[in-house]
Amino acid sequence: MLKPPYTCYDQLYVYNFDRTDLGVIEDPDLIGTWIEDDTAILFFHKEKKALIEEIRKRSDATILYEANLNYQDWEAGLDITTFSVHPLVVAPLWETEKLQLQEGEIAIHLDPSVIFGSGFHPTTRLCLQVISDIITSDSTAVRSMVDLGTGTGLLSIGAAKLGVENIRCYDNNPFACAVAEKNVTLNDCDQQIQVKEADLRAKLPDTSVDLVVANLYKGLLLEFFENPDFWKAKYYLISGFIPSMEEELLAALPMDKLKLLERRKSDTWRLWLLAKK
Numbered sequence: 001m002l003k004p005p006y007t008c009y010d011q012l013y014v015y016n017f018d019r020t021d022l023g024v025i026e027d028p029d030l031i032g033t034w035i036e037d038d039t040a041i042l043f044f045h046k047e048k049k050a051l052i053e054e055i056r057k058r059s060d061a062t063i064l065y066e067a068n069l070n071y072q073d074w075e076a077g078l079d080i081t082t083f084s085v086h087p088l089v090v091a092p093l094w095e096t097e098k099l100q101l102q103e104g105e106i107a108i109h110l111d112p113s114v115i116f117g118s119g120f121h122p123t124t125r126l127c128l129q130v131i132s133d134i135i136t137s138d139s140t141a142v143r144s145m146v147d148l149g150t151g152t153g154l155l156s157i158g159a160a161k162l163g164v165e166n167i168r169c170y171d172n173n174p175f176a177c178a179v180a181e182k183n184v185t186l187n188d189c190d191q192q193i194q195v196k197e198a199d200l201r202a203k204l205p206d207t208s209v210d211l212v213v214a215n216l217y218k219g220l221l222l223e224f225f226e227n228p229d230f231w232k233a234k235y236y237l238i239s240g241f242i243p244s245m246e247e248e249l250l251a252a253l254p255m256d257k258l259k260l261l262e263r264r265k266s267d268t269w270r271l272w273l274l275a276k277k
């Protein structure tokens, strides 16, 4: 996350340890610690040879890899900049000062950090577009939402800015949850959005809401589809898959309970909007 004196991301220094219990790491250049598959990936703004050696020794850890890359490379070569999904205008923190809104536009201020959900992946953008379309065409359609795998929290914040009152969002990555919480607060959405750290594989949250958003990977989507408790919402926004996965995913849907309202695509990615019959 961005903390003073940093106002943007430039170089990223990345260190992957083979364990997660590394103790407290307080360093002004630390961006955050990503926990995945029992390993910890530390992101810094600056090279940290001495600190990394100290952590390695005190934790009896092994460094699996280290890398130095620039932020644009981390973001798949893209320049993270302001974009619009009408009426939402999403600005990374380094562009919020120069942001000029037209009448009717609503600003979202985002620290994308190094977390999925900058808005520049086709699936995030598709989801945000459909969320905006559903809510702007019928302001009463979505009053509650669950966001499964929230990343930066952008989809939940977009929904909250469009008036959704009650949103729970989940992620199993503590770093993603910290970034999402920061973004929720930055956008004054604390009353509407609760961020929860949870492994969705271990326990499915209550889906008795108007809209469930799940921009995830195929294996987890299949687990949800096969769980009858998943199908308690009015609408489902499902994304994170490509055409070669569609047949298997479609076959796992309980189509006796569902209507496929929309299929959208962007690049090689697909999205479905489903409604309960």
Ligand SMILES: C[S@@+](CC[C@H](N)C(=O)[O-])C[C@H]1O[C@@H](n2cnc3c(N)ncnc32)[C@H](O)[C@@H]1O
Pocket (backbone or CB within 6 Å): 116, 117, 118, 119, 123, 124, 127, 148, 149, 150, 151, 152, 153, 154, 155, 170, 171, 172, 173, 176, 198, 199, 200, 201, 215, 216, 217, 220, 240
């Ligand atoms: C493809 S990203 C989508 C992020 C955001 N919703 C968006 O659309 O940009 C998927 C997110 O799900 C989270 N995730 C993956 N597996 C998970 C699990 N088992 N439990 C909870 N969250 C999970 C990841 O950490 C990641 O932030």
